[in-house]
Amino acid sequence: MTPSARIAAAIDLLAALEDQCFAPTARRRPADAVASDFFRARRFIGGGDRRAVSELAWGVVRQRLRLDWHLARIGMAPTPRLLLLAQMVLAAGADDHGRTRQAAEAAFDGSRYGPAALDAGERRAAASLAGRPLIDAAMPDHARLNLPEWVMPAFTARFGARLPQEAAALEAEAPLDLRANLLRTTREAAATMLAGEGLATEPTPFSPWGLRLPSRRPVTGTKAYKDGLIEVQDEGSQLIALLADARPGMRVADYCAGAAGKTLAMAATMGNRGRITACDTSAPRLEGAAKRLRRAGVDNAERHLFVPGDRWAKRRAGSFDRVLVDAPCTGTGTWRRNPDARLRTRPQDLTELVAVQHEILATASELVRPGGRLVYATCSLLPQENEEQMERFLARDPRFKPAPLDGLWAALMPGATAPCAGPWLALSPGDQGTDGFFCAVLERAT
Template sequence: MTPSAQISAVIELLLAIQKEKYIPADSTANRFFRRRRYIGGGDRRFVSGKVWEILRCYRKLEWWLKRVGSPINPRMMVAAYLVLSGNSISKVHSFYSGEKYAPLLLNNNEILYLQSLVNKPFVSAEMSKAVIYEVPDWVYPIINDQYGDQTEKELSTLLEPATLDLRVNFLKVEDRYKAREILASENIQTELMNISPWGLRAQGRQSITSTNAFKNGLVEIQDEGSQLIALMTGVKSSMRVLDYCAGAGGKTLAMAMMMENKGHIIASDIFSARLNAAQSRLRRAGVFNCETHIFAEDAKWLKRRVESFDRVLVDAPCSGTGTWRRNPDARLRFKENDLLELVEKQAHILDSAARMVKKGGRLIYATCSILRQENQDQINNFLERNNNFSLVEPDTIPELLPEKFMKKTSFQLTPAQNQTDGFFCTVMVKN
C-alpha cells in the first residue's frame, strides 16, 4: 500500500470503530481486515498501530479540534494526529492527495484548522486531568480518591501499549525453557515472567497466533495477572471446580493444567459464542477434564450441583478499567451508569455463585478492574450479606505462588505497580 492508501485505511477503520461503538475495537478491526484480504501483514500492523495510537490520545485530539473550531470526524482526527505528531502541513497534504486509494483532498477550511495546530504540543496546560489521561470526566475523581499521589503514574501507565504475555501449557511441554526454545526457533523472542511460574513475555509486537507453538497448544495468550488469578484458586487434581463466568476459557485452561487433566471442571457462561471459542481452545490445549454449559439461573445442571464444588471461580463482568492499555476504546464508552449497573450485577453473581460452594470449599472472586467499588467494596458487602464466608489465604502449592501473594487473602495488580493488566482477586472459604 502507498502511504496515502495506508492513511485512508486508518480513517476507514477509525470510522468503523466509531459506528460500532458498542463493539470492542479489536473485534471491529478483525472484521475490517477479514473483509480486506488484500491488505498485507505489514500494512495491517501499520494501520492498526496508528488507529490504536489515535485511540490512546482521542480526548486530546478532540480537545484540540474543538479549540480550533474544526468538525470532529475520523478524517480530521487522523489529520490532527499527524500535525500534532510533528508532520508539516505539506506532508499531510501529500497524504490527502485525492488520488486513487488516497483520502479526498483537504479543503481550504480543513487546511486552516490544521495550520492552527502547527507547533502545538499534544498536552496543553489548559487541559483537564481527565483529558490529559484520557479518562471520562466522572472517572478521574474516583481514581484520584483511590490512588492519591499515585494517580498520575497509574493513569500514565494505562496509556502505554500493553505487553504480549503468554502462558506455557505444561500439558504439552515440560517447562518454560523448552517452550521458549521452540518459540525462538520460530523467531519469537521471549523472557521469563517475574511472578507467574508459567509465563513468558514476548518482545514487541509479534504474530504469536501464526506460530506452530500456538497452533499446537503449547502456549496461550494470557496476561500475567490473569495467570495469577488461576494460581489463587489452588485447584488440585481431585477437585470439582466451577468456572462460573468462564468467557472464552482462559482461566479454565490454566486450572485444567494445574489439575493435570484430572478431576472435573465445568465452564459456564451466558454467551454460547464464548463457550464455542472456549471449546476450540480446550481442544487445542489437549484438555479433557472439562465440560461447558450455558448458564441460566434455573438450569437443571446448576440446580443439581448446589454446594457440590470444591472451588468456584467468579471472574465477574466488570468495567475492564485494568485492561485500558489493550482496549483504549473502552474508556471512551464507559458511562457512570455502567458502573452502577455492574456493581449490582456483580453482587447478584457473587450471591448466586456462593450457593455452589460446598462447606469447606472456596469462592474466588476476580475482576480486571482497578476501581475499589468493583473490588474490595464489593467483597466487604458480600461478606456482610453472607456471614458463612470468610477471607482465607490461598492454598496454592508454595513454590508456585510467590510468598508475597501466599500471605494475602487478596491482591490488586496495576500496570504501574506490577507490569500486568489491572486485576483484583480475593479468596473466601465457606465455613
C-alpha cells in the first residue's frame, strides 16, 4: 500500500470505530474486536500495512480527548478525516515549522486508493493547528491529563497531587506480565526456557510467580506457552489470586471467572487438590476457560454457566472455603492497555455497575462457609467500585470482617514488604507498575 492508501484505510477504520464504539448510539464494542473484523474483511491488506494502518488509527484513539479539544477550539467537528489530520499535524508540536503540515496535506492526495484532497475548511484547520503543542497549556485539566471529565472528581480524591503522574502512567505502554504455572514448572525454569527462545524476562517485584517483559511480545507461539508453563497475566491480577490463599483440599468458587485467569492461578496454589468451580454468565468465556485449563494441566476445576433462574448458588450456600468475586467494573485500571475504553465508558456505566456489584456480593457472600473468606476484586481505580463498595457491604452484612492486607501479606510472603499500605490491596500503574486493581479480603465469622 502507498502511504496515502494507508491513511485512507486508517480513516475507514476510525469511521468504523466511531460507528461501533464511540458514538452515542454505538454498540460500544471493544475497539480490538472492531479492528479485527475490519482487517478480516480486507485480507488484501498485508501484515506490514496492517500494522501501519493500526498505528495511525490507534494514535488517534490514544489522543482523542486532546484532539477533540483542539478541533473544538477552532470550531471544527471531529470527523475521522480531521482527527487523523490533526494527529499528524500536532504530533510534531512547536518545532515543526510547517513541514508536517505540508506532508499531511500532501498525503490527502485524491489518488485512486488515497483519501480525497482536503477541502478549504480542512486546509484552514491544518493551518490553525500547525506549530501548536499536542498538550496545550490552555487545556482544562481533564484534556491535559487525557482523562474523561467525569472521572476527574474520583481520580482527584484517589490520587490527590499525584494525579498527573498516575495519568501519565495510564498513557504509557504497559509491560507484558507472565505467570509461571507452578503445576508444571518454577519461575526460574520458565525464565530459562523463555530466554532460550529469545525472550529475556525479569521477576516481577511483588508476585512470587511473575515474569515481566518490557513490552508486548508474541509469547503464544513459544514452547513455554504451548506446553502450559506460562500464562499471560498482569502482576496485579496475580496478587489477587495470591491473596485468595486457596490451599490444597479447599472448596473454592471463582464467581465471575471469565476466561479463568485467576482460576488457573488458584488451582496452582491448591496443587490440583480440592475443588474449584469457575462460574460465569458467558458460555464463550467458559469455553475459552476450558482450553486454558487443559493446557495448564488443571484437573481439579469444573465450570458452571449461570442462566436465568439458576439455583446453583442457593443449593451450595455456606459450602465454600474461598469465594472470589472478580466483579464486572468500569476497567479504569486497564486504560493503558485499552485506550479505547476511556472513550467508551460513560458515567451511567458506573452507576449501573455499582448496583450490579452490590447484587453479586450479596449473592456470592452466601456461598462462604463460617470461617471462610470472601475476596472482592476489580480492575478499577474508582473509589465507588472499591472502598465505597466495601463500606456499603460491611454495613449491610455484619457476619463479615476485613482481613487487613498487612497481616495477610506477612503470612503469605514472610519478610517481604506489602505493595501498598492500608487495609485493602489498591494498585495503580503509577505506584506499583501494575494495572489498576483493588482487592479486599473479608472473613466470615465462625
